[in-house]
Amino acid sequence: MSTFTESIVEQAALAWLESVGWSVRNGAEIAPGEPAAEREDYRQVVLAQRLRDALARLNPVLPSEAPEDAFRRLTRPEGAELVTRNRAVHRRNAKTDVIPVDSRQIVTKLAQIPLATWRYKSQAEGIRHMGPMAQDFYAAFGLGEDEKYISTIDADGVALAAIQGLYQEHEGPGCEDCHTGSKAHGVGAGAEASGSWAEGTLIFKQCSRHAGAVNWRNNW
Numbered sequence: 001m002s003t004f005t006e007s008i009v010e011q012a013a014l015a016w017l018e019s020v021g022w023s024v025r026n027g028a029e030i031a032p033g034e035p036a037a038e039r040e041d042y043r044q045v046v047l048a049q050r051l052r053d054a055l056a057r058l059n060p061v062l063p064s065e066a067p068e069d070a071f072r073r074l075t076r077p078e079g080a081e082l083v084t085r086n087r088a089v090h091r092r093n094a095k096t097d098v099i100p101v102d103s104r105q106i107v108t109k110l111a112q113i114p115l116a117t118w119r120y121k122s123q124a125e126g127i128r129h130m131g132p133m134a135q136d137f138y139a140a141f142g143l144g145e146d147e148k149y150i151s152t153i154d155a156d157g158v159a160l161a162a163i164q165g166l167y168q169e170h171e172g173p174g175c176e177d178c179h180t181g182s183k184a185h186g187v188g189a190g191a192e193a194s195g196s197w198a199e200g201t202l203i204f205k206q207c208s209r210h211a212g213a214v215n216w217r218n219n220w
Contacts, residue, residue, distance in 0.1 A: 015120060019129075021149030046075050058145075103165035109140045110162050131155075 018024045030038040030047070038047045051074065055067035092098075113132045119125070131150070138147035143154040 015123065019120060019149070020152060021145075048075070051075070101161050103161045104168055105165075106141075106158060106161040107165035107169065110158060113137065113140050 014024050028034070029036055032039055032041050038049065048071075052067065052071055055070050059067055059070075113136050115130065115132055117128045117130045119127045119129060134150050135147045137150050137155075137158075138144060141154070141158060143157070144151045
């Protein structure tokens with residue numbers, strides 16, 4: 001009988017982090033007291049120099065004091081609760097260059113990206129993952145720093161945009177052949193029929209894009 005150990009969870013987490021672009025190092029190599037130490041003691045959770053280098057690399061046009069201010073805010077966040085600190089990082093006024101997304105265009109691009117199952121070369125046979133290649137994802141959306149990995153925040157953003165785009169495709173007013181949102185009483189020029197049940201409307205859409213689709217709307 002196989003034993004589920006902490007090591008299995010740790011190795012799985014390390015493999016996932018490496019797959020999305022993180023550099024994985026053996027803890028003993030950077031431990032306090034070692035020649036390549038990156039923290040003074042084990043109470044330091046953040047690798048300070050790495051964070052400073054990343055802030056400077058990601059924000060080359062900002063004044064020199066800005067990355068240090070960001071470092072201070074990230075390592076000494078306001079609020080004692082994790083939820084409060086997460087909100088401070090992800091809130092709107094922590095971001096710039098905000099550009100709206102064309103959700104339907106995201107759906108089109110996503111449909112063209114090849115998907116496959118695969119395993120990392122370092123993993124045992126029988127382990128499988130599913131998803132696109134980082135190069136294809138970057139070529140389609142241009143998100144992230146480079147084409148070497150897919151950031152989870154970008155993958156989540158694309159998924160959310162695609163969901164919105166699909167909703168707009170099937171629920172929005174964009175289809176000229178379907179009288180979406182109307183309540184027909186019989187079959188008209190749009191080949192649409194409906195009936196009421198429990199204060200709702202059942203609409204049968206018969207255009208080329210939605211042939212045979214059934215849409216239910218409550219009128220509560």
